[in-house]
Amino acid sequence: MADFVDAAGWERLAQDLVAGRRSLVDLWGDAGSVRMAVLDADRGRIEIAALACPDGKFPSLGRHHAPAIRLERAIGELYGLEPLGAPDDRSWLDHGRWPVRQPLGAPRPHDATGGAYRFLPVEGESLHQIPVGPVHAGIIEPGHFRFTCSGETVVRLEERLDYVHKGIEGLMRGAPIDTAARLAGRTSGDSTVAYAIAFARAVEAALGVRVPERAVWLRAVMAELERIANHLGDIGAVCNDAAFALMHAHCGVLRERVLRAAAAAFGHRLMMDRVVPGGVAGDLDAAGEAGLRALAGATGREFAPLVSLFEDTSTLQDRTVGTGILTAELARRFAAGGYVGRASGRDFDARKIPGYPPYDTLSFAIPSLPEGDVNARIWIRIREVEQSLALLAQLFDRLPSGATRTLLEPNTVGEGFALVEGFRGDVFCWVRVNADGRIEHCRLRDPSWFQWPLLEAVIEGNIVADFPLCNKSFNCSYSGHDL
Amino acid sequence: MPLTEPAPSADAAALAELATQVNKAARRRLGRSLSIRQVDAGSCNGCELEIQALNNAFYDIERFGLRFVASPRHADVLLVTGPVTANMREALYRTWAATPDPKWVVAAGDCALDGGIFKESYAVTGGVSAVVPVDLHISGCPPTPTALLQGLLALLHR
Numbered sequence: 294m295a296d297f298v299d300a301a302g303w304e305r306l307a308q309d310l311v312a313g314r315r316s317l318v319d320l321w322g323d324a325g326s327v328r329m330a331v332l333d334a335d336r337g338r339i340e341i342a343a344l345a346c347p348d349g350k351f352p353s354l355g356r357h358h359a360p361a362i363r364l365e366r367a368i369g370e371l372y373g374l375e376p377l378g379a380p381d382d383r384s385w386l387d388h389g390r391w392p393v394r395q396p397l398g399a400p401r402p403h404d405a406t407g408g409a410y411r412f413l414p415v416e417g418e419s420l421h422q423i424p425v426g427p428v429h430a431g432i433i434e435p436g437h438f439r440f441t442c443s444g445e446t447v448v449r450l451e452e453r454l455d456y457v458h459k460g461i462e463g464l465m466r467g468a469p470i471d472t473a474a475r476l477a478g479r480t481s482g483d484s485t486v487a488y489a490i491a492f493a494r495a496v497e498a499a500l501g502v503r504v505p506e507r508a509v510w511l512r513a514v515m516a517e518l519e520r521i522a523n524h525l526g527d528i529g530a531v532c533n534d535a536a537f538a539l540m541h542a543h544c545g546v547l548r549e550r551v552l553r554a555a556a557a558a559f560g561h562r563l564m565m566d567r568v569v570p571g572g573v574a575g576d577l578d579a580a581g582e583a584g585l586r587a588l589a590g591a592t593g594r595e596f597a598p599l600v601s602l603f604e605d606t607s608t609l610q611d612r613t614v615g616t617g618i619l620t621a622e623l624a625r626r627f628a629a630g631g632y633v634g635r636a637s638g639r640d641f642d643a644r645k646i647p648g649y650p651p652y653d654t655l656s657f658a659i660p661s662l663p664e665g666d667v668n669a670r671i672w673i674r675i676r677e678v679e680q681s682l683a684l685l686a687q688l689f690d691r692l693p694s695g696a697t698r699t700l701l702e703p704n705t706v707g708e709g710f711a712l713v714e715g716f717r718g719d720v721f722c723w724v725r726v727n728a729d730g731r732i733e734h735c736r737l738r739d740p741s742w743f744q745w746p747l748l749e750a751v752i753e754g755n756i757v758a759d760f761p762l763c764n765k766s767f768n769c770s771y772s773g774h775d776l
Numbered sequence: 777m778p779l780t781e782p783a784p785s786a787d788a789a790a791l792a793e794l795a796t797q798v799n800k801a802a803r804r805r806l807g808r809s810l811s812i813r814q815v816d817a818g819s820c821n822g823c824e825l826e827i828q829a830l831n832n833a834f835y836d837i838e839r840f841g842l843r844f845v846a847s848p849r850h851a852d853v854l855l856v857t858g859p860v861t862a863n864m865r866e867a868l869y870r871t872w873a874a875t876p877d878p879k880w881v882v883a884a885g886d887c888a889l890d891g892g893i894f895k896e897s898y899a900v901t902g903g904v905s906a907v908v909p910v911d912l913h914i915s916g917c918p919p920t921p922t923a924l925l926q927g928l929l930a931l932l933h934r
């Protein structure tokens with residue numbers, strides 16, 4: 294499945310990334326090798342290259358291509374593989390708190406005492422620092438932000454993440470496929486459907502399994518419900534951070550209704566464990582379908598006046614327009630997925646490229662804007678709610694009947710991967726299944742890997758008080774990133 | 777049309793668990809009002825979504841005298857989620873230490889009980905009670921807002 298390349302071939306791929314001929318999908322460690330997934334958007338193809346590391350070293354990609362830097366740091370700590378010439382040798386996932394070092398390579402016991410992190414040095418007159426987190430003020434995930442400011446203006450933000458690293462890749466090893474599917478669906482709870490689909494599609498590719506049509510379509514129903522629910526919640530939450538609580542209250546009601554309809558139709562508010570390798574866990578009955586159709590209609594009707602409210606509230610625009618601008622160049626270079634990329638002119642959507650069923654037979658637009666500010670990111674999400682509602686109508690009108698699950702043959706060996714569009718962006722999954730029908734290795738890459746570094750760039754030159762807005766307009770996943 | 781749900785009954789099992797662990801006199805001092813500091817100690821963020829939902833118009837948690845506060849120093853209750861990752865262990869302990877007495881710890885979600893699906897990992901300590909004393913556990917993956925409300929009301933109704 295993966296093509297093994299030599300060091301020169303690896304280097305050529307690096308140059309393709311630098312030149313923008315391809316974009317980086319993922320970079321991860323394996324037993325004695327490193328792997329890179331790259332997207333050739335023109336041909337709509339993802340290629341996977343592997344480089345053997347017999348001496349435990351590989352040429353750093355990060356020294357050419359910044360989006361690879363954190364991924365390489367993680368490979369070093371998890372596998373003990375050393376990126377030669379890497380621009381940043383600090384540990385990333387490993388805070389020195391685990392009882393082992395290199396848990397996925399050749400594990401060595403460690404005393405787990407922690408240790409200080411070397412934040413980047415800052416020099417200059419009248420600069421001060423504001424440390425925030427890991428425990429944040431609010432019902433949100435933990436992480437540390439180190440702001441360096443001049444007066445009110447942020448000169449630099451440095452992120453320190455990985456407080457919620459759970460070792461999912463390690464737990465996957467040797468796990469039965471159904472256990473691994475549950476783990477995949479708990480990588481980032483807000484994207485549980487997207488992760489479950491990515492994992493299922495990767496396993497199905499590895500085993501050569503054909504999924505019944507109806508299951509493919511029901512997955513899309515769940516995926517669009519998840520997208521709508523998250524967008525509604527976040528549109529309200531960004532407005533709330535601009536002190537416009539009314540929008541938050543209304544969006545919260547619409548979101549809650551989506552979750553209730555999902556629970557009625559699929560048996561779980563977030564639809565956890567409903568997508569399984571081979572299909573879906575349960576069928577949608579007539580009452581569930583009727584409930585979802587009614588929900589889609591009502592959400593569309595009630596969302597429209599909220600969009601007008603957003604559009605007509607100048608105090609809100611005062612906060613969102615021109616705030617936290619992500620340049621098109623950075624969005625392209627980091628292959629920023631989701632609304633973060635699309636609000637900065639990168640109109641990539643995994644449902645179109647490489648594309649996967651049933652989206653190849655559905656009609657929908659990929660909204661994109663050039664401005665790159667908080668306002669543009671909200672507008673993309675507004676437009677995506679509208680597109681997803683339209684998709685739901687198409688899905689229900691043409692929902693195929695028939696079986697909803699194919700049983701897996703547990704004795705096939707293989708590798709497979711999938712790229713699936715979650716609400717936040719493209720989720721990548723690569724998997725190798727062994728002869729016992731267990732997972733030998735599973736890699737999951739959250740879109741946040743390429744969005745978190747951009748948040749650091751976006752806040753520069755903005756005032757501290759606008760950080761919550763910028764941050765919420767990105768809404769990166771801590772858990773998905775920390776894995 | 778009002779959206780707000782009728783108050784759920786306090787969960788009987790939660791009440792029983794609580795009765796053995798919580799000091800009644802101290803609770804009387806707080807009256808019917810609890811300030812809650814939420815701490816994510818390694819959650820997948822699913823639990824957070826449902827805790828956030830407690831603030832929406834359907835559940836409207838503040839009508840019960842329950843409210844979320846930004847600082848542990850203002851809190852009576854720590855509402856902790858996640859399997860407690862090794863990397864969050866110290867932060868959780870310090871947050872607990874910064875919370876003034878009397879205080880209660882509510883562990884929410886299957887992960888918070890014993891690490892749940894993540895418990896075998898090198899990166900996980902295995903549940904909230906491995907780090908701080910737990911007074912009440914609310915199960916679910918994630919617990920629904922109704923289950924969360926029932927559990928939290930059990931804290932008040934005793």
Ligand code: SF4
Binds near residue numbers: 818859884886916919
């Ligand atoms: S209990 Fe479930 S929803 Fe909550 S953190 Fe654990 S896996 Fe996520």
